[in-house]
Amino acid sequence: MTGIRKRITVGFMSIAALLFFSGMISFFELSHLSNDTEEILKANSRNIELARKMLDASDEQNRAFMHLAVLGHVQYDSLCRRSMADIEQTLEVARQEAVDRASLDSLGFAVSEMRILTDDFLTFGAGAEQGYVDTEWYDSDFHNCYKNLTLEIRKFMTSTQSSLAPRTEQLKTNAYRSVTPVLISLAVMIAIVLMFYFFITIYGVNPILEMNRSLGNYLAFRTPFVVKGECRDEMEELRDKIETLITNSKQQIKA
Amino acid sequence: MRLNVVLRYVGMVLLFVAAFMLLSAAISYFNGMDSAYYPLLLSSLLTALLGAFPLIFVDKSEQITTKEGYCIVVGSWLVACVVGMFPYLIWGGEFNLINSWFESVSGFTTTGASILNDVEALPRGMQFWRMSSTWIGGIGVVMFALVILPSLGRSKQTLSSVELSSLAKDNYRYRTQMIVQILLVVYVGLTVVATLLLKLAGMDWFDAVAHAMSSCATSGFSTRSASIGYFDSPAIETVLTCTMLIAGIHFGLIYATVTGKRNNVFRSEVTKTYFAIFLAVSLFVAISLRIADTYPSIFASLRYSAFQVASLMSTSGFATANTNLWTPFAIILLMFCSIICACAGSTSGGVKVDRLLFAAKIVRNRVRQQQHPNAVLRIRVDGIMQEDRVLDSVMIFFVIYIIMLFVGTLF
Numbered sequence: 001m002t003g004i005r006k007r008i009t010v011g012f013m014s015i016a017a018l019l020f021f022s023g024m025i026s027f028f029e030l031s032h033l034s035n036d037t038e039e040i041l042k043a044n045s046r047n048i049e050l051a052r053k054m055l056d057a058s059d060e061q062n063r064a065f066m067h068l069a070v071l072g073h074v075q076y077d078s079l080c081r082r083s084m085a086d087i088e089q090t091l092e093v094a095r096q097e098a099v100d101r102a103s104l105d106s107l108g109f110a111v112s113e114m115r116i117l118t119d120d121f122l123t124f125g126a127g128a129e130q131g132y133v134d135t136e137w138y139d140s141d142f143h144n145c146y147k148n149l150t151l152e153i154r155k156f157m158t159s160t161q162s163s164l165a166p167r168t169e170q171l172k173t174n175a176y177r178s179v180t181p182v183l184i185s186l187a188v189m190i191a192i193v194l195m196f197y198f199f200i201t202i203y204g205v206n207p208i209l210e211m212n213r214s215l216g217n218y219l220a221f222r223t224p225f226v227v228k229g230e231c232r233d234e235m236e237e238l239r240d241k242i243e244t245l246i247t248n249s250k251q252q253i254k255a
Numbered sequence: 256m257r258l259n260v261v262l263r264y265v266g267m268v269l270l271f272v273a274a275f276m277l278l279s280a281a282i283s284y285f286n287g288m289d290s291a292y293y294p295l296l297l298s299s300l301l302t303a304l305l306g307a308f309p310l311i312f313v314d315k316s317e318q319i320t321t322k323e324g325y326c327i328v329v330g331s332w333l334v335a336c337v338v339g340m341f342p343y344l345i346w347g348g349e350f351n352l353i354n355s356w357f358e359s360v361s362g363f364t365t366t367g368a369s370i371l372n373d374v375e376a377l378p379r380g381m382q383f384w385r386m387s388s389t390w391i392g393g394i395g396v397v398m399f400a401l402v403i404l405p406s407l408g409r410s411k412q413t414l415s416s417v418e419l420s421s422l423a424k425d426n427y428r429y430r431t432q433m434i435v436q437i438l439l440v441v442y443v444g445l446t447v448v449a450t451l452l453l454k455l456a457g458m459d460w461f462d463a464v465a466h467a468m469s470s471c472a473t474s475g476f477s478t479r480s481a482s483i484g485y486f487d488s489p490a491i492e493t494v495l496t497c498t499m500l501i502a503g504i505h506f507g508l509i510y511a512t513v514t515g516k517r518n519n520v521f522r523s524e525v526t527k528t529y530f531a532i533f534l535a536v537s538l539f540v541a542i543s544l545r546i547a548d549t550y551p552s553i554f555a556s557l558r559y560s561a562f563q564v565a566s567l568m569s570t571s572g573f574a575t576a577n578t579n580l581w582t583p584f585a586i587i588l589l590m591f592c593s594i595i596c597a598c599a600g601s602t603s604g605g606v607k608v609d610r611l612l613f614a615a616k617i618v619r620n621r622v623r624q625q626q627h628p629n630a631v632l633r634i635r636v637d638g639i640m641q642e643d644r645v646l647d648s649v650m651i652f653f654v655i656y657i658i659m660l661f662v663g664t665l666f
Contacts, residue, residue: 007311007312010311011308013306014307014308014311017304021300025297072262103422170386173347175349177345180345180347181294181297181342183346184297184298184301184341184344184345185301188301188304188305190303191305192308195308195309196308198259199259199309199311199312199313199367202259203312208422208487232314
C-alpha cells in the first residue's frame with residue numbers, strides 16, 4: 001500500500017469499523033441482558049397474576065359452597081361449577097407459561113382433589129339428596145380441601161420469588177459474560193489507537209518536524225539539509241523536492 | 256530498534272493465529288453452531304484486525320537486526336498467548352481471566368496443563384481451539400511467520416537463529432529457507448499420519464485429529480478428562496507412543512530418513528541414545544511394576560510403562576495410569592525421563608538427550624585426560640568434532656537448568 005492519504009484513510013476506517021463493531025456487540029449484549037431481565041420480571045408478575053386469579057376463584061368456590069351446603073341456596077351450584085372451571089383454566093394457563101413447573105405438580109393435585117370433591121357433592125353427595133345442606137361436610141371435607149388448595153396456590157405464588165435469587169445470580173454472571181466481549185473489543189481498540197498514533201507520528205509528524213527543523217537551519221545558518229528518520233510516500237517526495245530546490249537555489253546563487 | 260518492523264511481523268503471526276480461530280469457528284458451525292461459535296468468530300475478527308493493522312503502514316523489510324529478531328520472537332509468543340485467551344474469556348464456563356491466561360499459555364508453550372475439571376463439557380469448536388493453540392506452539396509461532404512471509408532474505412536467517420538453538424541447527428545441513436520448509440513438512444506430515452493411524456486404531460475423526468495435533472506438539476492436551484486412559488485401547492496407546500517418540504526426534508533427521516539421506520535416524524548417535532534410554536527405562540519400570548504386583552502380567556506392565564515413559568520423555572504428559580500408585584523406583588525413573596526428555600530440534604522441552612550425551616562424553620574425556628595427561632582428546636558426536644564453545648554452552652545450560660530446578664523446588 002502506498003500513499004499517505006490511503007494509509008491514513010484505511011487506518012481510520014479500521015478504527016471506525018472496530019468502533020462500530022464494539023458498539024454493535026455492546027448493543028447486542030445489552031439487549032440480550034435487558035431481555036433476560038424483562039423475562040424474569042414478566043414471569044414473576046405473570047405468576048402473581050395467575051395465583052391471584054386462582055385465589056379469587058377458590059374464594060368464589062368457598063362462597064358458593066357456603067351458600068349451598070350451609071344456607072341451602074341451591075341457585076349457587078352454577079357459581080360453584082364456574083369457579084371450579086376458572087381454577088382449572090387458570091392452572092392450565094400456568095402450566096403452559098410457568099418457568100418453575102415443579103411447583104405446579106402439587107397444585108395440580110390439590111385442584112384435582114377439589115374437582116372430585118365438587119363433582120361428588122353436586123352429583124352424588126348427601127348435599128344433592130338433602131337440598132345441598134350438609135354443614136358437617138362443609139366444615140370437615142370441603143374446608144380441609146379448600147385449605148390445602150389455597151396453601152398450594154400461595155406456594156405457587158411465592159415459588160417465583162424464591163427462584164428469583166438463583167436467577168438473579170445467574171443474571172449477574174451473564175452480565176459479566178456480556179461485558180467481556182465489549183471489554184476485549186475496547187482493549188483491542190485501545191491497542192489499535194495507540195498503534196495508529198505511533199504510525200502517524202513516525203510516518204507523518206516526525207518527518208514534517210524534521211524537515212521544518214532542517215530547512216530552518218539551512219535558511220538561518222546555511223547548514224546542509226538533512227532529514228533524520230524514515231520518510232515514505234509523499235514525505236519522501238517532499239524531502240527530495242526540497243533537496244532539489246536547495247540544490248537549484250545554490251546553483252542559481254553560484255551563477 | 257525499529258518498533259514498526261517488529262509490529263509488522265508480530266501482526267503476521269496474529270493473522271496466522273486468527274486463521275486457526277476461524278477454522279475452530281468453522282468446526283463449531285458444522286457441529287450444530289455450538290456455544291463456541293460466537294466467541295471463536297468474534298476472537299478471530301478481533302485478532303485479525305489487530306494483526307492486519309500494522310500491515311497498513313509498514314512495508315516488508317529486507318533486513319532485520321538480531322535485536323529486532325529477538326523482539327519479534329518474544330513479542331509473538333506473548334501476544335499470541337494474550338489473544339489466545341480471547342475465545343476462552345468470551346465463552347465463559349470455567350474460564351475466568353486467570354484460568355483463560357493459564358490455558359492459553361499452557362497451550363502455546365505446549366505445557367499441556369489444564370485448569371479444566373470437565374474437558375468433555377467444552378464444545379468441539381473450543382476443544383479444537385485448545386488443540387490448535389498447542390499445535391501452533393509446537394512448531395513455534397515464529398516458524399510459521401517465516402513460512403508465510405514472502406522472500407525475506409536475511410531476516411529469515413536472523414529469526415531462525417533466535418528460534419532454533421545451536422544444537423538444533425547442527426543437524427540441518429540446509430539453507431534457512433529449506434530448514435523452515437523441512438520443519439513444516441515433517442510437522443504436518445507427522446500430524447496427518449498420526450491422525451490416520453489413530454482413526455484406524457478406533458478413535459473418531461475429531462478425537463483422532465485432536466490427539467494427533469496434541470501428540471505431535473508433545474503437549475498432552477486431550478479431549479477427555481481421563482486423557483488417553485479414557486479409550487483403554489492398546490492400539491491407540493501404541494500409535495500415540497510411536498507418535499510421541501517420533502515427535503521427540505530432531506525434525507531434520509526425520510526428513511533425512513524419509514528422503515533417504517545419509518545422516519538419518521539410524522546413524523545418529525543422539526537418536527540411538529534416545530531410544531536406548533526409552534527402552535531401558537520402560538523395561539526397568541515394567542519389571543519394577545510387575546515385582547510390586549501393580550499389574551497382573553509383565554505385558555500389561557510394559558504397556559503402561561512404555562506409554563508413560565514416552566509421554567514423559569517427549570514432555571507430552573498424556574496419561575493412561577495413575578503413576579502416584581507406582582513404586583518409588585519407577586517414579587524416580589520417570590522423573591529422570593522428564594528432566595532429560597527428547598532430542599534437540601524437536602517440539603519437546605527439557606535438557607535434551609543431546610546435552611546428556613555431550614555431558615557424558617565430557618566426563619569420559621576428563622577421566623581419560625587424568626590417565627593420559629599429554630593426550631589430545633577431542634569429543635566427537637556422529638563423527639563430527641565438537642568445538643569447545645559448544646561444549647561450554649552445554650555445561651552452562653546444565654548448571655543453569657539444575658539451579659532453576661532447585662529454585663523452582665524451593666518456591
